[in-house]
Amino acid sequence: MTLFDPPAPLAERLRPRTVSEVVGQTHLLGAGKPLSRVLQSGRLGSLILWGPPGVGKTTLARLLAGEVGAHFIPLSAVTAGVKDVRDAVTEAERERGRGKRTILFLDEIHRFNKAQQDALLPHVESGLLTLIGATTENPSFEVNPALRSRARTLVLEALTPQDIRGLLERALNDERGLKDVQAEDAALELLSRLADGDARRALSTLEVAATLANPVTEEAVTEAFGKHLPAMDKNGEDFYNLISALHKSVRGSHVDAALYWLARMVEGGADPLYVARRVVRMAAEDIGLADPQALRLCIAARDTVEFLGSPEGDLALAQAVVYLALAPKSNSVYVAWKNALNAVRDSEMLPVPLHLRNAPTALMRQQGYGKAYAYYFDDPEGSFGQNYLPDGAELELYAPTGEGWEARVAERWRKLREAHGESSTQQLGTPESS
The missing domain is CATH 3.40.50.300 (P-loop containing nucleotide triphosphate hydrolases)
Structure with missing residues (x-):
């Protein structure tokens, strides 16, 4: 064996030779x-x-x-x-x-x-x-x-710490491994945890640690391992699972969990701007009119991330996530918008009533465009009395919740519907889902 003919890496040397040797x-x-x-x-x-x-x-x-x-x-x-x-x-x-x-x-x-x-x-x-x-x-x-x-x-499942520990002990005893190397029990326990179920990472780290100390110590393992970044595929399922966990923790008002998942993403190398955009969506989807300031704060956090970058901008993301988790929740606008889209997609396109149409030309006015439109500031009562939906359409899309700021506007919403001659069949706080 020479400098120009080095041995294969430990992980390669210890590849199982039979199915019975497979760990996990x-x-x-x-x-x-x-x-x-x-x-x-x-x-x-x-x-x-x-x-x-x-x-x-x-x-x-x-x-x-x-x-x-x-x-x-x-x-x-x-x-x-x-x-x-x-x-x-x-x-x-x-x-x-x-x-x-x-x-x-x-x-x-x-x-x-x-x-x-x-x-x-x-x-x-x-x-x-x-x-x-x-x-x-x-x-x-x-x-x-x-x-x-x-x-x-x-x-295939990630290996358990017990699986990794057994593999490390095999590496220290197998003739293909590091048979002249000893390791402290605490060092093997630490490496079994740090490996995140990755046998290749565990064996590679052990091989490096063995060059630093014999017997291998916890300090040698820590130095050989380097910074422990949480495992995360930046474009794959793990990434979207973390996004999902963050969003659901915010929606569930669990501040510590929301911060934990945010930290996992940031430490795992997620694009901070992408995370910021998802946080803005959370404000619009799950906080909504329960706290209208939430969207402004999240937009400001996105701007801060773009202006400062990481790691300085990460604090603005953390602030936004904590605010969202603490905020009252309402998805009434989210549901109302889905209801509106479904209403448009599932029905014929009824014409705009003549009194609501734009009338920029004399010919259009002759055809009745804009005729009899009641301008609110001239005729409030007439304004409320006219129809704003296509003729024959009956829609109930929005229902405010009893959360935060939206609870204060629920009474105004009820009075406006009465003024328009409408009566809600929906109960406050229980908007229709779609």
């Missing part, structure tokens, strides 16, 4: 579980392995191919293209002539665009290629429905 995923590999049954039958169909980084998707694909005696072609969607798929097809045809089936492993399959995924379809459908795709993204969003329908999706 007992819901797939345990007795009677899906992959166990597949291996017993020897009939392996196309699969999509969906799970977080470092849980063994690539390793599992290789082992499955070995268990069924198939030819294995690994590709990464980061660097591969349609030409590589064609080459794989040619190779699979050659192997079929030798009586051997071919498994095409496509890592990060979500990075293939629609045309590239479509290029796989006929060969997967014909059985020439058995596809095993690996992805950290939700296949429902990132894999074409046609391809998804031809492959079974299996969800």
Whole structure:
């Protein structure tokens, strides 16, 4: 072994050699579980392995191919293209002539665009290629429905701290690992927690920590690990789950939870401006007229983030999120707007009444445009007495809640409806949902 011929990384050296060595995923590999049954039958169909980084998707694909005696072609969607798929097809045809089936492993399959995924379809459908795709993204969003329908999706889970601890102990005892290295128990416990269920991260950190101290200490693990950023795919399901958790915590008026999810997003590298835009939406959707100042504050927070950037602007986001969580809640305008859109979409387009039409020309006035319109400031009573909806239309779209500022306008809303000759069949505080 020389400087120019370094050993493979610890995570690579410790790849399981058999299915029995795989750590975790007992819901797939345990007795009677899906992959166990597949291996017993020897009939392996196309699969999509969906799970977080470092849980063994690539390793599992290789082992499955070995268990069924198939030819294995690994590709990464980061660097591969349609030409590589064609080459794989040619190779699979050659192997079929030798009586051997071919498994095409496509890592990060979500990075293939629609045309590239479509290029796989006929060969997967014909059985020439058995596809095993690996992805950290939700296949429902990132894999074409046609391809998804031809492959079974299996969800791999993040490894537990106990799984990671067992893997670290194996690394210290296995002849392929760090057999001359010792580690303090506290150091292994710390690394088991910090790894976030990622075996590759745990082993890589242990390998670096072993160069800093032997036996490996907590301090060595901390130095080797670096800053602990929460796991978050900036464009994938984890990101939108965090957005959802933030929004629902604000809506539920849980200040601490809202701050926690905001911090997870910021520390995970989310675009602060995108988060700010979502916070503005929360103000419009869930606070509404219960506190009209909320929208202004959130717009100001967005401007502050744009002006200062991160991390200085993050405090403005935190202020906005706390304000929204504390604020009274009303979705009455949100519901009313959805009701209005549904009313427009679900009915014929009735003409604007003549008295409400614009009359900029003499000809239009001769046709009755604007005729008999009661101008409020000249004739308040007549203004309330005229119809503002298309003839024959009866709509009840908006219903104020009893929250905050909106509770104070509910009585005015009731009197206005009476003045217009309308009576509400809706109860305050219970607007119709759609």
